[in-house]
Amino acid sequence: MAHTNVPLYNPNEIESKWQQKWEADHLYESNIDESRPKHYALTMLPYPSGDLHIGHWYAISPSDARARFKRMNGYNVLFPMGFDAFGLPAENAAIKHNIHPKTWTYANIEKMRKQFRTMGAMFDWRREMVSADEKYYRWTQWFFLQLYKNGLAYRKLSPVDWCPHCNTTLAREQVWGDDRHCERCGTPVIKKDLTQWFFRTTKYAEELITYDNIDWPERVRVLQTNWIGKSEGALVTFETEVGDPLEVFTTRPDTLWGATFMVLAPEHPLVQKLTTPEQQAEVEQYILDSTRQTDIQREASDKVKTGVFTGGYAINPVSGERIPVWIADYVLMTYGTGAIMAVPAHDQRDFEFARAFNLPVKVVIQPMGVSLITPEDMTDAIPASGTMVNSGGLTGTPGDQSFKKALEYVEKIGAGKSAINYRLRDWLISRQRYWGTPIPMVFCQKCGVQPLPEDQLPITLPEDVEWKPTGESPLKLHPTWRITTCPKCGGEAERETDTMDTFLCSSWYHLGYLSPDYDKGPFDPKEYDYWMPVDTYTGGIEHANMHLIYTRFFHKALRDMGITEGHEPMLQLRNQGMVLGEDSEKMSKSRGNVVAPDNLVQSYGADTLRAYLMFFSRWDMGGPWSSGGIDGTARWLRRVWTVALEPANNGVPTEASIKVLRRKVHQTLKAVTNDFERFEFNTIVSGLMELLNEMVRLKPELGGSPAWKEAVELYLKMMAPVAPHISEELWSRIGKPYSIHTQLWPRVDEAAAAQDEITLVVQINGKLRDRVTVPADITDEEAKKTALASASVQKMLEGKEPRQVIYVKGRLVNIVR
RNA sequence: GCCGGAGUGGCGGAAUUGGCAGACGCGCACGACUCAAAAUCGUGUUCCCUCGGGAAUGUGGGUUCAAUUCCCACCUUCGGCACCA
Known part of the structure; x- marks a missing residue:
């Protein structure tokens, strides 16, 4: 192809030219327009680390392409961008380089805005929102107060996860992996007993595992459902000899007859009361030992079972047997009631415990096709699916009815009731850090914990703080900020010096974009009514159990307070994968495999980079970057x-x-x-x-x-x-x-677009033998006839009649010989 | 252990409902242009072959006229959860 008359394609020149013109012409501003259907396309907002990396481009430019597609299809599209600007890296930079977190953050934002502009995305920058702006976090504080007033925010003392590197507590969702490490820095967490603020996410557990009328990936729904961990079972009460009843949660009320002992978590409140004087010393030693252990040691599933007899006894409510009560660290205080009924015959953990301490084993379920086993012969617990045996009046109940029948019986005798338990915990939102939204609460000697009145918001983060890497928040060390007056009695009070988890900021930012300058509420109701809910939400899968649960919780809580409408904030969710380095490893500076988008924009142009990121892989899969691959896309654009x-x-x-x-x-x-x-x-x-x-x-x-x-x-x-x-x-x-x-x-x-001629594939016994071109409207009979007439078919058939001829309309003829 | 995703040429990947496996691109080979190279353009490119064909979508079975697609068992790999009663 000669191209002497064709001007040179110079991406840098034309890209900056059009970017400037689009901006000058306000081409991408989105305003309410009742005459057009709306489409709210949202992509997860970045943390302002100071550099827009290839992952941002991968997440955002295809989302932009789709938003543009929607726009060309007649939709009034809102596609905003902002910054999740509070968070730890800013504080680390402050300590390391002696630069104020605010200065650092806002300089980064400025740089990233410039980088974003090279992408040529259709952001409406008038709607940009920065979560560290006072005008934004004022409303984050306001939301906190609403949750507090509605009983969804509360303060309690409990053992919480503490990251010794970040010097702060973490939510359960932010502790990852086998070694229980901090999601941000990878340091294994430790347990601390602290009084912290929590949001009552567990109130919405059931609703959070229902996904009606939303188009979310199966994968995310499965992750969330597993995380929330619903178990259906029963709460059963065992009377004890000291008078206080012991309540346990079980998913198998039909094994109740096989409960031959009980086990409490060492922290269980009834331990002291149940312990007999003879056992006192041993029990106390065990409790001391187990609290000294880390969670990792304690929760290691391959650990040999340990425990101590309390000396106390309980009564099995169905068998009337007197059974011993033990304590052991394999029972967790944080799940169920912190106490279990042990059914050693049918639960491997209980079995191991029974063998270790010579406790009785009683078989109460007879699996099908297995000959009756005596407890002495057992080397493992036996499967708990089968007919009930040794179970009083319920003996003989088949496996498919045992749960129901046993539950009915327990309810009838008043020993228990059906119950549902969730693995999900309440969201711990206190952080012992400076660079976050201050919690708008005070502590008064006289009036206790008091919320600040809404008209005092925002509670501004003071800037004149000192940077000492002491592990304490600078807010705590500030000479004056923490001293204030009690909103109730007017006396001296102290401010809460913890700040909020930054996941609060991102729980409502989709509302922040609606009207960033509105000051009569968190958002302008007119904008809300037009744009919400978010039609398409895109972002990484890693947020499935964090941000995506939090934001759904937030929306449902706000809905119940009458602030938002509908049951879900985001109707459709799609996840992009991750771009890896050319070595197929995760990109990191230490590996030296980082691909810098700015350089690529310089040498290829934004269009080529955008197109290549869309082309090189399935978007939800991601994959390794290829420096040769992008040349192909560059060639394509030059050819166009x-x-x-x-x-x-x-x-x-x-x-x-x-x-x-x-x-x-x-x-x-x-x-x-x-x-x-x-x-x-x-x-x-x-x-x-x-x-x-x-x-x-x-x-x-x-x-x-x-x-x-x-x-x-x-x-x-x-x-x-x-x-x-x-x-x-x-x-x-x-x-x-x-x-x-x-x-x-x-x-x-x-x-x-219609074909008037089609190529029919001719197969013999499913193998391709020939192709024939026929009119698209060919009749079934004609198609079969044409196929049979083909020379190669005639040769293969050797004059014999085919057993069967199958015609798939417009596609193929298969001749069965 | 439980739950979920993935496995297709040298490479990234494609294949609406079960209906031509390998689209498109990279890479490679050859050719054109050029003093030459780059760029560009063209042709070819799953493997084996006795040039008739034969084999092939992680492995082994099954269903079907027909399987990358559905079913069963297994292997590898990635992610999540896990002493959760």
Whole structure:
């Protein structure tokens, strides 16, 4: 292809030119417009680390492409961007470089705004929100007060997870992995007894595992459901000889007859009372030992069972047997009631404990097809599925009814009731850090804990603090800030010096974008009514059990307070994967495999980078970066440039070629439209590449025809969401009115896309033998006849009659020999 | 241990409902252009082959006229949960 007459494609020049023009023309500002359907496209906001990395581009530019696609389809699209600006790295920078967290954060934001502009995304920057702005965190504090007033925020003393490196407590969700490490810094956490603020997420446990009317990936729903961990069972009460009843949670009330002892967590409140004087010393020693252990030691499942007899006894409510009460650290105070009934015959843990301490084992479930086993012969617990045995009046109850029958019986005798337990804990939101939203509460000697009145918000974070790496929050060491007056009695009071988990900021930022400058409430109700809920939310899967649970909780809590409407904040969720280094490892500075988008924009242009990120993998999968791969995408855009601008030959178009071109164009349009709807970005680009190949083949003949012009116009429109700059430039160069991004998405010409001739695949016994071209409207009979007439079929059949001939309309004929 | 995802050429990946496996791109080979190289353009590119074909989507079975797709068992790998009663 000669291109002497074609100007050079200079991405840097045209990209900055259009970015400036779009901004000057307010092209991407989103305002309420009742005449158009709205589409709220949201992508998870970044932390202002100071550098927009390739992962940000991977997450955001395809989301932008889809938002642009929606816009071209007639939607009034809101696609905002902001910064999750509170958090620990700012404080670390302060300590390390002696720079104020605020200075550091806002300088980073400024840099990232500039980097963002090179992406050519359709952000409406007027709606930008920064969570560390006073005008924003004022409302984060306001939400805290609403939760407090509605009993959803409370303070309690409990053993909590503490990260010794970050010097703060963490929520249960922020402790990860086998070694129970801090989600941010990887340091193993320790337990501390502290009084902290919690949000009552557990109140919404049941609702959080229902996903009605939302289109969220199965994967996320499974992760959340597992995290919340619902168990259905019963609460059963055992009377004790000291008078206080012991309540246990069990998922197997049908094994109650086999409960031969009980085990309490060492921290259980009834331990002292149950312990007999003879056992006192041993019990106390055990409690001391187990509290000294870390969670990791204590919760290691391969650990040999330890425990101590309290000397106390309880009565099995169904068998009337007198059973001993033990304490052991394999029972956790944090789940259920902190006490269990032990059924050693059918629970492996209880079995191991019984064997270790010579406690009785009683089989009460007889599995099908297994001969009766005596407890003495058992080496492991036996499966608890089968017919009930040794269970008084319920003996003989089949396995599929045992749960129900046993529960009914327990309820009848007044020993228990059905109950549901969740693994989910309340959200611990206190952080012993400076750079976060201050909690708007005070402590008064006289009146206790008091919320500050709403008209005193925001409680401003003081800036004149001293940086000492003491592990204490600078707020605690501030000479004056913590001293205030009690809103109730007017006497001297002290402020809460802990700040809020930054996940609070991100629990409502989708509302913050609606009206960042509104000051009569957290958001302008008019904007809320028009834009909410979020139609499409995109971001990383790693937030499944953190942000995505918190924000759903927040929304439901606000709904119950009458602040928001509907049951879910985000209707559709899609997750992108992760871009890895060329070595297939996670990108990190220490590995030296980091790909810097700024350099790529410099050498290839934003359009190429955007297109490559969409092309190289399935978006939800991610994968390793390839420096050679991006060259292919760069080549594609240069080829589009040349094909669109190179003068046409004086070819003589034939009807047949016009038909071929228009068919390919409209088939591609159909496929690309579909792929955009389904977030299948890689096949959007490959489909466009394929169409381009066809256009290159046909250009010598069709270059000057109306069909060619249509092809180029539709091509640019289809490409516009993916590569917004080059398509705008070419659109203008072929003499079309500004802007391509306000054009409507083209309609598929179904007649043009239709095949009038099809290639039928001819198979013998499922193996490809021939292809025949036939009219698309061929009858079944004709199709079979044509296939059978094929020379290779005749040869293979050797004159014999086929046993069966199967015709799949428009696709193939399979001849069974 | 439990739950979920993935496994397709040298590489990234494609394949609406079970219906032509390998689209598109990278890489590679050859050719054109060039003094030459780069760029660009063209042709080829799953493997084996006796050039008729044969084999192939992690492995082994099954269902079916037909399986990357559905079913069963297993292997590898990634993620989550885990003494949760």
